[in-house]
Amino acid sequence: MVIAQAQQPPLTIASYAALSSQTDRFSSIPDGSVQLTFGFFGEVGGLLSALKKVNRDRLQESETQVAGEEIGDALWYLIAIANASAIEPRILGERCLRYLRQRFGEHERENGGEINFRQIDGLIAVHGDDLENRRTQQLAELARASGEIVGHVDISQLTLYHDSQTNLLAQLLGMLGLVAASFMLKLEDIARDNLVKIHGRWPGQILEYTQPFDAPLPxxxxxxxxxxxxxxxxxxxxxxxxxxxxxxxxxxxxxxxxxxxxxxxxxxxxxxxxxxxxxxxxxxxxxxxxxxxxxxxxxxxxxxxxxxxxxxxxxxxxxxxxxxxxxxxxxxxxxxxxxxxxxxxxxxxxxxxxxxxxxxxxxxxxxxxxxxxxxxxxxxxxxxxxxxxxxxxxxxxxxxxxxxx
Known part of the structure; x- marks a missing residue:
């Protein structure tokens, strides 16, 4: 008899934003928002570079492993940019779903409550046929859009509050989901793994050390x-x-x-x-x-x-x-x-x-x-x-x- 395992509740964009912001070290430095924007662009470039090395050098690490971590890092920067720009996670998620529905030719619909990554993954799963074979196209599209966000940076007075900028960030979020799906990955799983990674690297104010390994012994x-x-x-x-x-x-x-x-x-x-x-x-x-x-x-x-x-x-x-x-x-x-x-x-x-x-x-x-x-x-x-x-x-x-x- 197979025992059904309880599924975790969906991870909302708001929850991810709150948890990931605990490791944001850019918000307290001059030009921190600019650095976040450059960081996102760098992570997308890092994704392309890492995939190239895996294929060129025939590394043991798989494309899927590399892509999952790199997409997670890019996601962290994207959400941090939205946080720094006072863009509500709900609005970002709604715009992302709107972008994907328009892309797939699906009618617009109302979204109740907070948007979660599972909704994004589900929409892509229904319509995103043959994404694996169109991976190069998806990566190139993501790279072009990432360059666009860097082009919007005004060093003297960075403003990402405009409606067009919100749409651009939402579009980039959708593109990360599409790229993830081309590797047979879910954005929700990537987001969860990224939270584990960043809190393992930057623990925040409360340090919880692992128990001494010899504690149970004489x-x-x-x-x-x-x-x-x-x-x-x-x-x-x-x-x-x-x-x-x-x-x-x-x-x-x-x-x-x-x-x-x-x-x-x-x-x-x-x-x-x-x-x-x-x-x-x-x-x-x-x-x-x-x-x-x-x-x-x-x-x-x-x-x-x-x-x-x-x-x-x-x-x-x-x-x-x-x-x-x-x-x-x-x-x-x-x-x-x-x-x-x-x-x-x-x-x-x-x-x-x-x-x-x-x-x-x-x-x-x-x-x-x-x-x-x-x-x-x-x-x-x-x-x-x-x-x-x-x-x-x-x-x-x-x-x-x-x-x-």
Missing amino acids: QHEQLPRTIPMEFIERRSKSGSYVVQQLHGVYIGDRLTDNSNEPDDYRFHDVFHLAYVAHLGWSPVIRALLKVKRKSVPEIDENEDGARAMIIEEGIATWIFNHARHRNYYADVAIGKLEYGLLKQVRSMVDGYEVAAAPLWQWERAILDGFRVFRELRQPENRGGRVIVDMDAHTLSFEAPTRTNE
């Missing part, structure tokens, strides 16, 4: 909720190295830069500590502190095993190489770390427990780790105490107060 198999780790730099005939102490006990091996060009990578364990603070995860620190989860053999072997440690070390090294050409992220604010970098990190941990952590947690772990790394490598410090507080999700630094021998 305390002796949990990462310590507080870790005051001492980083001590020493010199030898062969060069400088770093050792670490926890409560006076040496932890791990001495570390050098392992590079022909000195770059202070010897302090890189601070990144693993940052992962503990903000992700509740680090197979490397778990092994160093001997708190592997041996009571659950599958977790011990897979989540805490050698492969997981290699992946974590690979992430730390890869991001370090990216950061050292960018002043170790000294000028990167929260919310500004490259999205592509965070997506790559997510792909590297796919299949592991930490994949459940949203991208904003990864960003905070990375930026906080580099903030403390910059302190450790200061000439007046060359080490110090790094304190992890897993419960408060903080990573703090105390400069050395004495010479450690």
Whole structure:
């Protein structure tokens, strides 16, 4: 017997607008509306470029996957432009349905209440025959209309309140629906996925961290909720190295830069500590502190095993190489770390427990780790105490107060 699954209520344009606006960082900056318009045009261009690369390079990622994410990003900008222009979501939706009905030769009709994405998808499904074979035409039409919206931008006094501009935004919304349908996608599903994506990247004012992955296990198999780790730099005939102490006990091996060009990578364990603070995860620190989860053999072997440690070390090294050409992220604010970098990190941990952590947690772990790394490598410090507080999700630094021998 097949058990019917309850369908989610339709996602209204008004609901999407309200939820997506929580991640709008353009409304509070000068010329923010102009940047939104350019952003929409850029996302449409990004859609075309991404599809070209998928086909040219025969990438594993499918056209449908690429299109869904890119259309979702374009949708975010389009709705943000409407919000900035004080265009009511209901009006935008009504004009979109009117545009599609005129396009399909269907008679105009009254729409009661708020318009939802399911209505747009349904109208396209009824009339949009053979869209897959006309995909190139649909994409070209969307690109031309996107150029038109950029052409309406007046830098000195941007106004999108005119009726013609409302119609243009509604037309673009309909075109996004048509392009989505050409990939056998629904605009409603794309909108829902986009909300998950943007709130995973930009969480808003209330931060809800994932529960520590070892929370259900005995305390002796949990990462310590507080870790005051001492980083001590020493010199030898062969060069400088770093050792670490926890409560006076040496932890791990001495570390050098392992590079022909000195770059202070010897302090890189601070990144693993940052992962503990903000992700509740680090197979490397778990092994160093001997708190592997041996009571659950599958977790011990897979989540805490050698492969997981290699992946974590690979992430730390890869991001370090990216950061050292960018002043170790000294000028990167929260919310500004490259999205592509965070997506790559997510792909590297796919299949592991930490994949459940949203991208904003990864960003905070990375930026906080580099903030403390910059302190450790200061000439007046060359080490110090790094304190992890897993419960408060903080990573703090105390400069050395004495010479450690």
